[in-house]
Amino acid sequence: MNKVFRALSDPTRRQVLQLLRKGPLSAGELSDPFDVSKPTMSAHFAVLKEADLVHAEKDGKSVIYHLKLSVLEEALLGFIHSFDLGTETPKPNEETER
Amino acid sequence: MNKVFRALSDPTRRQVLQLLRKGPLSAGELSDPFDVSKPTMSAHFAVLKEADLVHAEKDGKSVIYHLKLSVLEEALLGFIHSFDLGTETPKPNEETER
DNA sequence: GACATATTTAGATGATTAGCTAATTATCAC
DNA sequence: GTGATAATTAGCTAATCATCTAAATATGTC
Numbered sequence A, B: 001m002n003k004v005f006r007a008l009s010d011p012t013r014r015q016v017l018q019l020l021r022k023g024p025l026s027a028g029e030l031s032d033p034f035d036v037s038k039p040t041m042s043a044h045f046a047v048l049k050e051a052d053l054v055h056a057e058k059d060g061k062s063v064i065y066h067l068k069l070s071v072l073e074e075a076l077l078g079f080i081h082s083f084d085l086g087t088e089t090p091k092p093n094e095e096t097e098r
Numbered sequence C: 001g002a003c004a005t006a007t008t009t010a011g012a013t014g015a016t017t018a019g020c021t022a023a024t025t026a027t028c029a030c
Numbered sequence D: 001g002t003g004a005t006a007a008t009t010a011g012c013t014a015a016t017c018a019t020c021t022a023a024a025t026a027t028g029t030c
Helices: A002-008 A011-022 A027-031 A038-050 A069-081 B002-008 B011-022 B027-031 B038-050 B069-081
Strands: A054-059 A062-067 B054-059 B062-067
Touching (some): A002 A011, A002 B002, A011 A027, A011 A038, A011 A054, A011 A062, A027 A038, A027 A062, A038 A054, B002 B011, B002 B069, B011 B038, B027 B038, B027 B062
Antiparallel strands (some): A054 A062
16 A cells, blocks of 8 residues: 555656556556657666556557556545544554565 | 655655655654665755745744645646646646756 | 567666754744 | 744755666567
């Protein structure tokens, strides 16, 4: 969960996730709209993968990235719900990592 | 919105927000549970303030911090909803900052 | 095998970040 | 005003981060 928020802290990575809304895209296709080098984009993909927000699948010369919407939703909605004080399980404290 | 995600990327800051769930707390009270120096916590508060996630109010010698739940919700739910493609207003693209 | 294409790894750099201690500012109580 | 308490600012450091170019690793085509 820490990794999810860390991954989401970069605008480029958030935009990559948005691009994946409509369906899987290759690393190249995902990189095209951005004005940064391929290696830089590759590093962004690695962060998203590490956070389990995307799944990478090799297809010939390409690598196809799939959005893992459920992971994104669980992290964000889970966090938001922890503030609702009523819709939430009596889980008084979590997130003591660092 | 970029600032919100940036602010949320740190576990300490997320925990500060959690502490503020039940009501306003002073800088000192917010710092107590953490094993870092007061100045460091003060810097965290500044980031949260900058993201508009908290409101600071001076009260005598103390500074009382209030959670701005609406800002948090709008940012996170807004982002999540942009993936739902159906529950969402036709706002095709946003977040082009950086 | 030689070449082209797609992506990642290696290695370096400048900027940002979280952390600290020491000093400063603000407020309250005598 | 002195002294105590609460919080922030100043100044520094080590670690992390986003970025780059060049090189390496597939994979497919001829």
